[in-house]
Amino acid sequence: MNPTAEDMLSVSATRADGMTPSEIWPNSSFFNRAISQSVESGAKRIERGVEINLTPRHRIKVDCMITPIIEEEYPTEILVELSDANAYEKVLNEANQQTVQEAAKESIQGMAHEIKNPLGGIRGAAQLLELELENEELKEYTQIIINESDRLRKFIDRMLTPSRVNEKSDLNIHEILEYVVSVVRAENSQNINISKDYDPSIPDVAGDREQIIQAVLNLIRNAVQAIDENGTITLKTRIRRQVTIQNKLNRHVIEVEIIDDGPGIPPEIEAGAFYPMITGRAEGTGLGLSIAQQIIQSHGGLISYEREYDETYFTILLPMD
Ligand SMILES: Nc1ncnc2c1ncn2[C@@H]1O[C@H](COP(=O)(O)OP(=O)(O)O)[C@@H](O)[C@H]1O
Ligand SMILES: [Mg+2]
Structure with a gap:
């Protein structure tokens, strides 16, 4: 066990020396299973997201690579390499996040433009209509169309802005x-x-x-x-x-x-x-x-x-x- 493994598995190499895995980690069958499968198959295996109970209350999640080292016919040693699965997931998540955000940005902006373009037309048409109206009372309605178009336009502009930093x-x-x-x-x-x-x-x-x-x-x-x-x-x-x-x-x-x-x-x-x-x-x-x-x-x-x-x-x- 290297120092990182001692850390990760909460046991010192000195203490673990000469003990079987089930003596060291009585709550986890992981090492026994990994070892017997390797002995049987003689092949290298990779497992992701394996949970190991170090103690009843301390559980770690690891990705592991188990390599039997075969000298004659049977493995004489088995190399177990562990890495923190949560760290790996975090990186994956982060990479995903960036793709998600690219898509999100495009979709919000696309949607905003789709709404904004016809808005100009609606507002313009309402203004023309207003000029033709002889009944003053009806102008109240064209005003609503114009004002609401303006409000919607401002809202969309606000939606579009987050993609750039304005004033720092x-x-x-x-x-x-x-x-x-x-x-x-x-x-x-x-x-x-x-x-x-x-x-x-x-x-x-x-x-x-x-x-x-x-x-x-x-x-x-x-x-x-x-x-x-x-x-x-x-x-x-x-x-x-x-x-x-x-x-x-x-x-x-x-x-x-x-x-x-x-x-x-x-x-x-x-x-x-x-x-x-x-x-x-x-x-x-x-x-x-x-x-x-x-x-x-x-x-x-x-x-x-x-x-x-x-x-x-x-x-x-x-x-x-
Ligand atoms: N702190 C939180 N706890 C639980 N669920 C959350 C939390 N924050 C966000 N969510 C979930 O994510 C969804 C999307 O959030 P958001 O993008 O802010 O949209 P909205 O609040 O309008 O639904 C929420 O509807 C909710 O289901
Ligand atoms: Mg919300």
């Missing part, structure tokens, strides 16, 4: 979180339990204030909608070092976690939750996560989703430099 300024992430919390509290009549775990040493970060507020608001609103009346939302901030996002290595990254103890994204929409128009709520638009992701990505960052120990984690990573 120095932002204090905690000030933004506090502001969003005050908005969310104002929106909800019932009391919401929000606990905070801030790292006060986090410096300002350059970003588009309006957009970052929008992204954080979308995530915290979702968390509010997910919890019940006794539920809690936790806001946690940290600095992370040496983080690769969108194939770029960042020396320092701000990590903002929005954690809630609700049920998590329903499994049937989990894979597509960051797509526009995918919603698990009757009154939802399915745009919240997609817009938030676009905003953070246009700042060089990433939002990811994880479910762990009955808690829902939305993590914003925002590069500092």
